[in-house]
Amino acid sequence: MIFNRYRRGLFITSFLAAPVILYVVYVISPYIQAFYIAMTDWRGVSAMPRFIGLDNFERLLDDEKFWLAVTHNGVLLLLLPLITIVIALFFAFLLNVGGGHGGRKGIWGSKFYRVLFFFPQILAVAVVAVLFQQAFRPDASGMVNAPLMALGIKPIGFLSEPAVAFWSVLGVMIWQAVGFYVVLFSAGLASIPRDMFEAAQIDGAGRISLFIRVTLPLLWDTVQVAWIYLGILALDVFAIVWVMTDQHGGPDSSTTVMAAEIYRNAFHYSYFGYASALGVVMFFFTIGFAILALRLSRRERIEYQ
Template sequence: MRHGKYPFVVGFLAAPVTLYVVFVIAPYAQAFQISMTNWRGFSAPEWTGFGNYRRLVQDDRFWKAIEHHAVLLVALPLITIAIALFFAFLLNVGGRSTGGQRRGVWGSNFYRVVFFFPQVLAVAIVAVLFQTVYRPNSSGLIDGVLMKLGFDPVLFLVKPSLALWSIIAVLVWQAVGFYVVLFSAGMSAIPSDIYEAAEMDGATRVTLFFRVTLPLLWDTLQVAWVYLGIAAFDAFAIVSVLSVDNGGPDGATTVLALEIYRNAFVYSKYGYASAMGVALFFLTLTFAALTLRLSKRESVEY
């Protein structure tokens, strides 16, 4: 058995590892190679070394996109996790205790379906839907109502100070349902005996949330933060559809993925776009590693 184990393992892993190398590792390596050239997609690429990266450091659009990602990295996870935790707590342990079992609020099963509904919609559909919500005239869902009531329109996507936050609101709306389900699964795994013991000691619902639920959900929160951070580094489809003039107004909503698309498929600067892609790859990798490292703590057993 011992002599036949390794050939079996190698044979079992050969196909998936080969596919991973061909379709994941190889494109990354090729992107790095292209980033060292001035290739425009038509003629033979000319080797430029780190020229694209030096140009990247001096690009104002690149740094503006990094700025927006910094805002997204803080706002999107914090707001999404806070809202999802609140709703998940209500749906699982926020109701009255029946027969010694802590239950969610009345109608919690229905609310789970409602919260998860945005996950069923394609990203493009969500973006088009909120185009109607944010439309800056009488046909817009919000500004149209305000104008009929005699107020000035807010112009969510037109004002540079509001445009990015309006897009963040859409990203939160789309993501909350998934994390409500994720946190609900984590909460359902917590034994009810722990809640009962805490209640017998006089714990209120606020105390239950901060002293019992949060510590026992820490690993799930860690995963959620990493996922949302990766989503903050993406956000291409929502920004592309909702923003004025692809990242506007005046670059107020641009993100790296949008700049990569613009440089590659509008200006045919594939080498420079690849350099941006490599930068985005390392930024995402660094964020995930730092988050897992800084949020690491001893697991709580129960």
């Protein structure tokens, strides 16, 4: 018995060894190097950077632009998961449960709508950024402003006015993310036995009560995963801000985020040591959020046959 367990353990270990080694070399090792570089004054050219301890982190405390970026990421962290999940749950419920026959099936054409909602996911983030950059142009060539100008309304500077630019970026991120979570929640709803919906409706549950008391509790694990993924997206957002906005986070730093400041310090100013320190801070923000979200959203799992 002991010999068989040893052989089985050796067999499993032999298969796991290669991926574990690759993970250590290409994931864990760069993290360790980043922590070391964060405590140096490396400018990207010297082979032996000078060790300066925690000086980069002390400098970070007085970096107003970085803390402005942290504030923007914090607002995204609050609003992006909330709005995206609410919209995605609404559409998923409508497509899968909110149709005819007493609400036990989705609306007509639900399969087509799932494909339509998912479409933004097949586009690269840079492509989405360029498309909306053109759509938000503050002249007659902009798809959004052209109808407004035709009606005699002054064009809106979606990406040129500091008070509007950040919310434009948030809107684009929501537009791109909703489709994936509609499909994710639809898959979760499809796994829930229809008998539960029928029993709730026989007991007199309306659509709102059906959603709150039946759908949401049974879909909670999926919602929890979506919340964490969207939170990480809000903290790590970079490409859509860098490509779509003026001055790569403008105007006047009104849309800058942590990843943009890391890239700017590393590749524009060649402050690789300081950029690594910013990256370490963002790493702990992201890990801390994931742990906190898992703990706060933990609840007793509901099982059904």
